[in-house]
Amino acid sequence: MPEQDFSGKTAIVTGAASGIGAVVAEELAARGAHVIVSDLNDGEAAEVADRIRASGGTADVCAADVSDADASRRLVEFAQEKGGGLHLAVNNAGIGGASELAGEYPLESWRKVIDVNLNGVFYGMRYQIPAMLETGGGAIVNMSSILGSVGFQNASAYVAAKHGVLGLTKTAAMEYAAKGIRINSVGPGFINTPLLSKNLDQEMLDGLAGMHPMGRIGSSEEVSALTCFLLSDRASFITGSYHLVDGGYTSQ
Ligand code: NAP
Numbered sequence: 711m712p713e714q715d716f717s718g719k720t721a722i723v724t725g726a727a728s729g730i731g732a733v734v735a736e737e738l739a740a741r742g743a744h745v746i747v748s749d750l751n752d753g754e755a756a757e758v759a760d761r762i763r764a765s766g767g768t769a770d771v772c773a774a775d776v777s778d779a780d781a782s783r784r785l786v787e788f789a790q791e792k793g794g795g796l797h798l799a800v801n802n803a804g805i806g807g808a809s810e811l812a813g814e815y816p817l818e819s820w821r822k823v824i825d826v827n828l829n830g831v832f833y834g835m836r837y838q839i840p841a842m843l844e845t846g847g848g849a850i851v852n853m854s855s856i857l858g859s860v861g862f863q864n865a866s867a868y869v870a871a872k873h874g875v876l877g878l879t880k881t882a883a884m885e886y887a888a889k890g891i892r893i894n895s896v897g898p899g900f901i902n903t904p905l906l907s908k909n910l911d912q913e914m915l916d917g918l919a920g921m922h923p924m925g926r927i928g929s930s931e932e933v934s935a936l937t938c939f940l941l942s943d944r945a946s947f948i949t950g951s952y953h954l955v956d957g958g959y960t961s962q
Pocket residue numbers: 724725726727728729730731748749750774775776777802803804805826830853854855856897898899900901902903904905906
């Protein structure tokens with residue numbers, strides 16, 4: 711049985727300065743990957759890379775705004791230069807957006823959320839896929855959400871973008887399945903990260919916890935475990951699908 715060993719492989723993780731992305735970057739590095747830690751700003755990403763190196767792993771930092779197609783191309787070129795090719799990618803960067811009814815949703819926030827959470831995933835794959843073809847194959851995980859399959863009031867832009875990620879993932883997976891690239895999406899329930907804690911008070915967090923049959927929100931480590939499995943050779947027959955890690959949220 712192949713292990714989850716990423717030795718000799720180079721991985722891009724976007725939104726890797728914080729939350730889920732930081733934990734995924736650290737787990738991939740602990741499992742042997744050379745990780746390109748990417749985020750909007752390189753300050754906090756550098757701290758993640760320092761932690762990786764301090765634990766004996768290898769990492770480089772590349773600031774990139776995923777909603778900028780040119781920046782996404784340069785990020786892939788950086789990975790090729792530093793890592794000798796690209797094998798793995800986690801398109802994880804995301805934002806929440808305004809909390810408003812669809813009939814009142816601020817257009818600027820709609821455009822921003824679609825730009826980062828949906829266009830950002832497309833721009834990532836647009837350049838990651840050709841790079842992976844050059845190295846003979848690879849694996850991609852696109853970070854969706856439970857809100858990739860169910861609605862959530864006052865979050866139309868986020869929900870639309872995360873649903874879009876599923877369609878994009880399925881289509882690209884079919885196109886590259888026979889060419890050695892597996893592409894899947896992950897759907898976390900509510901996860902304890904700065905995305906939640908910087909926007910919600912404790913009462914709201916408790917309310918979200920109660921929406922999961924397990925009675926709690928999840929951890930970045932729980933999302934990272936699934937993500938790393940999907941990137942690994944243990945998931946060799948898994949592509950084009952959507953994998954929930956949601957404490958039962960969508961089973962209701
Ligand atoms: P997080 O802690 O806020 O981390 C996201 C990181 O992405 C932040 O460092 C953020 O930088 C960065 N980022 C934002 N816009 C970017 C851009 N345009 N280009 C590059 N990086 C950018 O959030 P998280 O909770 O770990 O979320 C990670 C992913 O999981 C997102 O796609 C999110 O939608 C998804 N997700 C989260 C939850 C949850 O409950 N936490 C549930 C389901 C899905 P700044 O801090 O500077 O904005």
